[in-house]
Amino acid sequence: MPKLPECDRCLLYAHNPHLVCAVHPTGVDGNTCLDFREDPSAEPAELWEPEGASYYNGELILQPQQRLTQQQQLELLDTHPMFTGKCPQCQHEFDRDWSARVHWDCPECGWMDDTV
Numbered sequence: 001m002p003k004l005p006e007c008d009r010c011l012l013y014a015h016n017p018h019l020v021c022a023v024h025p026t027g028v029d030g031n032t033c034l035d036f037r038e039d040p041s042a043e044p045a046e047l048w049e050p051e052g053a054s055y056y057n058g059e060l061i062l063q064p065q066q067r068l069t070q071q072q073q074l075e076l077l078d079t080h081p082m083f084t085g086k087c088p089q090c091q092h093e094f095d096r097d098w099s100a101r102v103h104w105d106c107p108e109c110g111w112m113d114d115t116v
């Protein structure tokens with residue numbers, strides 16, 4: 001059955017092995033079809049990905065916004081006791097096991113960790 005490549009995207013395409021379409025049951029002559037009507041629900045040839053989203057298994061997945069900007073992350077690396085081992089306010093040094101610590105409230109000056 002001489003169907004055209006664009007028949008797959010046509011509203012009139014019959015999706016039937018014995019019938020090309022409702023208007024041209026045996027197909028059309030040549031490489032174009034005057035009755036081609038693009039199906040708006042057909043799969044687009046190229047998937048458009050908006051910023052911050054990506055296709056996964058054919059579905060558009062919105063990725064969560066980063067909570068911190070890169071600048072904020074760099075500041076955190078420079079000041080947060082999780083990375084420096086010191087209180088950013090009074091420079092009190094936390095215990096040696098500071099890498100396993102969850103809370104970073106300073107016992108010296110009362111600085112409170114509000115980022116984690």
Ligand SMILES: [Zn+2]
Nearest residue numbers: 087090106109
């Ligand atoms: Zn402190």
